[in-house]
Amino acid sequence: MRQVAILGVGQVPVREHWDLAIRDMAVDAARAAMDDAGVDRVDAIYVGNMTSGAINQQRQLGTLVADFLGQWGVEAVRMEAACGSAGSAMRQGIMAVASGECDAVLAVGVEKMTETPGADTTTALVGAADAEFEGIQGVSFVGLNALIMRRYMHEYGYAHDDFAPFAVNAHANGAKNPNAMFRKAISAAAYSKGRVVADPVTLYDASPVGDGAAALLLVPAERAPKAVRVLGSAVSTDTLAIHDRRDPLWLEAAEKSAARAFDQAGVGPDDIDLFEAHDAFSIMAALSLEACGFAERGQGVRLAQEGDILPHGRIPISTMGGLKARGHPVGATGLYQLAEATLQLRGEAGPAQIDGARIALTQNIGGSGATIATHVLAA
Amino acid sequence: MRQVAILGVGQVPVREHWDLAIRDMAVDAARAAMDDAGVDRVDAIYVGNMTSGAINQQRQLGTLVADFLGQWGVEAVRMEAACGSAGSAMRQGIMAVASGECDAVLAVGVEKMTETPGADTTTALVGAADAEFEGIQGVSFVGLNALIMRRYMHEYGYAHDDFAPFAVNAHANGAKNPNAMFRKAISAAAYSKGRVVADPVTLYDASPVGDGAAALLLVPAERAPKAVRVLGSAVSTDTLAIHDRRDPLWLEAAEKSAARAFDQAGVGPDDIDLFEAHDAFSIMAALSLEACGFAERGQGVRLAQEGDILPHGRIPISTMGGLKARGHPVGATGLYQLAEATLQLRGEAGPAQIDGARIALTQNIGGSGATIATHVLAA
Numbered sequence: 001m002r003q004v005a006i007l008g009v010g011q012v013p014v015r016e017h018w019d020l021a022i023r024d025m026a027v028d029a030a031r032a033a034m035d036d037a038g039v040d041r042v043d044a045i046y047v048g049n050m051t052s053g054a055i056n057q058q059r060q061l062g063t064l065v066a067d068f069l070g071q072w073g074v075e076a077v078r079m080e081a082a083c084g085s086a087g088s089a090m091r092q093g094i095m096a097v098a099s100g101e102c103d104a105v106l107a108v109g110v111e112k113m114t115e116t117p118g119a120d121t122t123t124a125l126v127g128a129a130d131a132e133f134e135g136i137q138g139v140s141f142v143g144l145n146a147l148i149m150r151r152y153m154h155e156y157g158y159a160h161d162d163f164a165p166f167a168v169n170a171h172a173n174g175a176k177n178p179n180a181m182f183r184k185a186i187s188a189a190a191y192s193k194g195r196v197v198a199d200p201v202t203l204y205d206a207s208p209v210g211d212g213a214a215a216l217l218l219v220p221a222e223r224a225p226k227a228v229r230v231l232g233s234a235v236s237t238d239t240l241a242i243h244d245r246r247d248p249l250w251l252e253a254a255e256k257s258a259a260r261a262f263d264q265a266g267v268g269p270d271d272i273d274l275f276e277a278h279d280a281f282s283i284m285a286a287l288s289l290e291a292c293g294f295a296e297r298g299q300g301v302r303l304a305q306e307g308d309i310l311p312h313g314r315i316p317i318s319t320m321g322g323l324k325a326r327g328h329p330v331g332a333t334g335l336y337q338l339a340e341a342t343l344q345l346r347g348e349a350g351p352a353q354i355d356g357a358r359i360a361l362t363q364n365i366g367g368s369g370a371t372i373a374t375h376v377l378a379a
Numbered sequence: 380m381r382q383v384a385i386l387g388v389g390q391v392p393v394r395e396h397w398d399l400a401i402r403d404m405a406v407d408a409a410r411a412a413m414d415d416a417g418v419d420r421v422d423a424i425y426v427g428n429m430t431s432g433a434i435n436q437q438r439q440l441g442t443l444v445a446d447f448l449g450q451w452g453v454e455a456v457r458m459e460a461a462c463g464s465a466g467s468a469m470r471q472g473i474m475a476v477a478s479g480e481c482d483a484v485l486a487v488g489v490e491k492m493t494e495t496p497g498a499d500t501t502t503a504l505v506g507a508a509d510a511e512f513e514g515i516q517g518v519s520f521v522g523l524n525a526l527i528m529r530r531y532m533h534e535y536g537y538a539h540d541d542f543a544p545f546a547v548n549a550h551a552n553g554a555k556n557p558n559a560m561f562r563k564a565i566s567a568a569a570y571s572k573g574r575v576v577a578d579p580v581t582l583y584d585a586s587p588v589g590d591g592a593a594a595l596l597l598v599p600a601e602r603a604p605k606a607v608r609v610l611g612s613a614v615s616t617d618t619l620a621i622h623d624r625r626d627p628l629w630l631e632a633a634e635k636s637a638a639r640a641f642d643q644a645g646v647g648p649d650d651i652d653l654f655e656a657h658d659a660f661s662i663m664a665a666l667s668l669e670a671c672g673f674a675e676r677g678q679g680v681r682l683a684q685e686g687d688i689l690p691h692g693r694i695p696i697s698t699m700g701g702l703k704a705r706g707h708p709v710g711a712t713g714l715y716q717l718a719e720a721t722l723q724l725r726g727e728a729g730p731a732q733i734d735g736a737r738i739a740l741t742q743n744i745g746g747s748g749a750t751i752a753t754h755v756l757a758a
């Protein structure tokens with residue numbers, strides 16, 4: 001297996017893109033990654049996307065992107081693992097290069113969720129849960145996360161306000177990222193007054209859906225000795241339904257995929273300079289920090305309260321706004337995380353730069369912890 | 380890259396399965412493949428499926444299959460390339476084993492299209508076309524194939540009845556396959572009187588959608604010296620919209636993926652003992668035969684008329700009924716083709732057995748030729 005490097009990065013700002021179709025956003029991000037890499041032909045394109053069939057009435061998105069990118073004839077496919085789709089696309093892209101099968105690959109994540117006539121986003125999103133045992137009860141995807149958050153508060157004795165540091169940090173960091181959807185810092189007091197979406201999840205606990213696309217161009221590391229390298233890449237799964245898990249407050253797939261990625265990379269939690277966590281909900285950020293070994297069980301919130309997740313803290317997270325402030329175009333998110341981590345490791349994160357960042361971790365979560373892709377990158 | 384072998388085969392009969400959910404069918408096929416192989420733990424599961432988000436309100440199908448198969452923690456993802464989804468899942472499974480990353484992989488194709496409340500199959504299927512330039516015109520997927528067939532008849536001077544041998548052969552062969560949806564031979568006279576679906580496509584030119592699942596268990600060939608081997612595997616793409624192609628009567632992605640698969644295998648069209656073609660429509664069977672080198676341009680229909688596609692002909696196709704008679708559960712079809720080819724090469728095809736079959740070709744087509752996966756297998 002060859003080591004893989006990230007030679008190009010491309011992003012479309014996360015917005016409500018009234019003027020862009022799903023193909024436009026994907027092509028813009030992919031073209032930016034190719035230009036950044038100075039590569040004009042790839043061997044394969046893996047497109048992560050969650051809802052294009054239902055929301056955009058468009059399938060075969062891999063082929064559509066290849067087509068409108070002018071990469072006719074190239075191998076292409078769409079990968080779907082709900083909100084973990086782009087992390088899975090990255091994983092396949094890495095495997096294609098690592099195996100020697102391909103020498104230049106695009107991993108693209110794209111989602112077009114707003115300004116789409118007839119789109120039923122809430123119905124599409126609950127498809128991430130178990131349709132026959134969760135969705136059929138009428139629960140929304142936010143509702144499922146609310147159940148987990150409430151249980152966490154009960155088990156470990158936290159109040160809602162204790163989660164404020166996740167939102168405050170994410171919004172402060174998002175203010176420094178031109179591609180972020182929300183670019184305004186918020187106070188703990190504002191968090192405290194956030195409108196309830198599904199008790200106890202408030203507006204500031206939940207990430208906003210949006211339109212966006214992010215892409216990475218992958219090559220064998222031997223061809224790009226100075227580029228950011230992929231040290232570890234793993235996907236693990238858990239039961240789809242929360243009620244089937246041994247412990248609804250423990251992300252087994254996060255623990256397993258992180259352990260595998262750390263093992264491949266030969267590093268551990270103490271070596272990580274920044275962590276792009278999947279903070280679709282505040283509770284997911286806490287559980288992800290715990291499962292990856294940055295905090296003991298039930299202590300993820302305390303870690304945030306102690307300031308360890310801030311840009312100058314022990315383990316900075318959501319350094320460019322995270323899902324909360326950059327925005328969460330669901331099937332694209334995993335590649336936004338990887339794009340941001342790559343910019344950090346290049347020292348190109350602008351005002352959001354984490355000083356001396358050399359090793360980064362990203363974790364992309366599909367469903368309520370059902371499919372989790374973890375990557376370790378190094379400068 | 381390691382050579383890959385097919386150690387296990389599993390299929391659910393293609394039917395209207397009133398009593399089975401999508402997860403049941405996928406798990407039944409996967410379990411059958413694992414039992415056939417004598418393997419009880421896999422490293423990864425790649426699930427090909429086209430419409431589960433829109434029709435079954437279920438996403439993360441890879442993870443769902445892993446979950447209900449009892450393969451907790453395993454890597455899993457869903458692959459989507461419209462009707463080419465299962466061929467793409469096979470391609471990824473092969474790459475995972477060939478690369479050395481995995482030692483046992485399941486490639487599963489599954490689709491649940493009937494007896495699903497509120498399912499709008501016609502809308503879901505036209506998502507295989509270009510939504511903004513084809514679908515938006517109100518054309519159905521059958522309509523697109525009707526346009527191609529009409530043009531073919533015009534260019535090469537064929538009458539509708541000239542296509543009869545494709546349907547007659549498929550239905551005769553399907554009668555010998557217990558997993559086929561239609562198990563009754565038809566006559567050329569019956570074909571001639573088929574009801575029009577979208578002129579000139581009649582009921583016998585179009586394949587029936589249905590519910591089904593097929594799975595293969597893949598391992599390194601060195602661990603299964605007597606198992607059927609994968610000699611070639613390639614995916615190629617074309618423009619999504621037919622009007623963007625240089626020649627709407629030539630499947631460039633079929634030509635390219637077949638050339639690559641033949642090259643990997645070190646064989647050519649003359650070495651192929653049977654061909655599981657993607658006869659979703661009669662015209663697609665003709666175009667596929669031409670693009671793979673079995674007939675000259677415009678001569679695919681003539682090849683059929685001359686009896687070459689029959690079980691004892693030069694290049695038997697649709698040997699167990701093809702999409703027309705076995706049925707076409709869209710995202711599962713590619714793996715039904717591969718499962719049938721594997722049974723043929725094992726000499727386990729029962730009354731449908733092609734004598735002395737040693738090398739088989741399969742071709743799975745997404746959209747009207749947009750994503751094409753071609754595989755070469757050998758006994």
